Amino acid sequence: MEQGVRMIALGDPEGSDKASQLIAIASSLGLKSSIITSNPGENFESFNHGAIDWKEKMAMAHWVVNSASMVTAGPSPAMAWSASMTFAELEGCRNVMIVDMPSDPESISMVWGQVIEKVRQIHVLFFTSASLDAISKLEGSDGPDFLSRVREKTMIPLVCGYSESDSCAKVAHALDNIQAQSSGESEGLRWLAGFLKSLPLSGAGIEGIRAAALWE
């Protein structure tokens, strides 16, 4: 059996979305990772998402990564986004959702609403620095305990965020809140890639999560 943590993501063909960026960083850290996207020559907005063999793609994968703004990329990516999370649940993979800012900041409320509809399927929720500010304002809860409050509200096991102001990644879990100093490379995506790489191997319980969060 092939060893090592494996990650897949739904991304656009240009690789400009956060999930694709995470995959690129994860590959550089040694994770086996791949991107699911439209075929060459296909329009990403309306690509044939029904042709994706999720079962095959998810074989042996630990993590399925999506970025929240993908729902604004067109009808096909939005449907593939939704389908990927359901298949992940069925295939025993864990869903990771990167909450990022959509190209039109006005639509953050809609994007966040779509994420809320999926909270039951998400295992790791990660806010980029910009989205952390925007969502906390939207929720009217901009205190230091915002991540914990989101975790309590949504019951997502791991709610993480990167704060640019104090160069720090934070993890809210039912058993503790963890802070990890981070280089902040790529808006905290490098930290997230390392965290996801370490988490399946770092042992059970809060100590395992702490060890994974402090990987840098």
Next chain:
Amino acid sequence: MPLKLGPAGVPLSCKGRTIVEGMDDITALGLEAMEIQTVRPVQPKHFDQYWQAGILSWDSGIEMNLHGPYYAELLGKRRERNRSLAKMEASMQAGKIINARHLVYHVGPYGEYDPGTEANEQVANIFSGIVDRVREIWGEQDEDAYTAFPWISEQEPSLVGIETSGRQELWGTVEEVLEVCNHVEGTVPVLNIGHIHARGHGSMRTSEDYAELFDMVRENYGGSRFYCHFAGIEHRMGNALHYTQIKKSDLKFEPFAEFLAEEGDWMDITIISDSPLLEHDAMYMMQHYDKARQRLMEIRARDERRIKLAKESGLTPEELELLEQETADARRREDSEDTKPAKASAKAPSKMMSFDAPEDDDDLF
């Protein structure tokens, strides 16, 4: 027994993402209810979609329900409470348009209150206002509205559901919910079985646990209409941690199905699947309920046959059951005796010393 099952949201397998497309899928799957989450902010395009869903529900009989904001702080300070109520207003408006039978709300953390009468009174006051507002909204219409929303004149306004919570720091034990529902007309308890199981440290294990729960609700609240949520749940120290598929949880649906099949004749119940596998788990529940009913029918048919045979042979059903038992035992003994000589003959030819110890009833080990 009227049992309606459905998902909390547009089915995951639905090709489209609109509520109406979701309702088509629900009908195709043989489900009969749906609970939708209010999106925020509610825009005119959403109202259009809600209205189409309302018309479809009116024509098809699919029970529509609406879940309010995913989190509220009704026991918080005035600012927090008002913010929660402002979010709820959108769901109340949408509830009328979609012909929602239930509007489901959480209360949120205890805030500055201790669990007890004072907190319950405050919740009752707030929900009394919510019920009034829902009725006010349903009452606001002109002549044209009757044509557009036929249910306004022919249906009662949505009932306001108060959901049980899954964490110790959140208001919403079964007792608290029942007490408030008892005091505020127009409210109904929403029994989130996953939450009750988590809060009770894994309490919902057998069909007797369900009988106890529903008896308590019947005694304290009355009525036979129930609205429940069901999903697998991970929990720790009396707190819900995460929703999971039913198959992956220690909260099983089989005992609930068994209870519904055996003792649920008096109930009119809607069960919403809020598992990560929405409609898949709703179907799973339907299958288990059908199985439990089938099993029960088989048992009843056997009992009826026994009564009939007993009458024919001039015995009481109990005597006949005893007779059947004896016959079955005798047959079992005969079968075992048939196999014994074969074993004995297999051993007989060997004249070697056996290390098999003879059976010794006194030897406990």
